[in-house]
Amino acid sequence: MIAKIQKYLINSTEDLGRSIIEMVNGLGLMTEFAGRFFYWAVRKPFRFHLLTEQLYFIGNKSIFIILLTGVFTGMVFATQTYLGFKIINVDSLVGAIVAISLAKELAPVLTGLIVAGRAGSAMAAQIGSMKVTEQIDALEVMGINSIQYLAVPRIIAATIAVPMLSIVFLFIGNLGAYLVGTTTLMIDEALFFSKLGEFMVVADIAQGVIKATVFGFIIAVIGTYFGFQVEKGAVGVGRGTNLAVIWGMVSVLVLDYFLTTFLVKIL
DSSP, rough: OOOHHHHHHHHHHHHHHHHHHHHHHHHHEEEEHHHHHHHHTTSSSOOHHHHHHHHHTTTTHHHHHHHHHHHHHHHHHHHHHHHHHHHGGGGGGGGHHHHHIIIIHHHHHHHHHHHHIIHHHHHHHHHHHHHHTTTHHHHHEEEEEEIIIIHHHHHHHHHHHHHEEEEEEEHHHHHHHHIIIIISSSSOHHHHHHHHHHOOOHHHHHHHHHHHHHHHHHHHHHHHHHHOOOOSHHHHHHHHHHHHHHHHHHHHHHHHHHHHHHHHHHH
């Protein structure tokens, strides 16, 4: 019995150590991949048509889900905030609190999660499918660097599109909060806007935009990286897509804490 327990503990420790080593190694490879992006991003030829296509795919194609998520997030958050603030008779601050929360946290984080699930997975699947069908090898044979052709436009597009989508989320979320606050919750409209103007500052919006920009970059790096790592046919494509979504979402949530800690000190 004791021998079995010892063997189990040894195997568990080995598995844990192996997982940590693989994770650290993966982070190193992903950092190297990001460095290669910066190297190729400033070198000709600049394929603006590919950048435009990716901006359309990541930005325009995400508008509907961003609008839908944003308006209901604002409405729900306004309702829940009102129920709590009403107890201490400060329900007039609902609009300001919702706006600040959306600007600093909810808009960039939820936008990042949506883009990671939608666009990050698509990046991994598209590039992974090209790899298993040897299209990437064909690009290299023709003298076209695959990272410059496939990764650079996607990463730049995501870095531009995610903060723009976050601003859209912020606007529509505040609109949803306003509609619920002034119609259903019966908050005075003038009071709603006066408190909003009193407590909301530009730094709050800037903090959210900076976060969204970083999230967009990280999501695209992860999505394209796992696309290039795909092996073993369709099974590998599915695994790479799954890893891109998981690590994209985890990265957004983890980075949110560190960015918040950093940005509150400088803004």
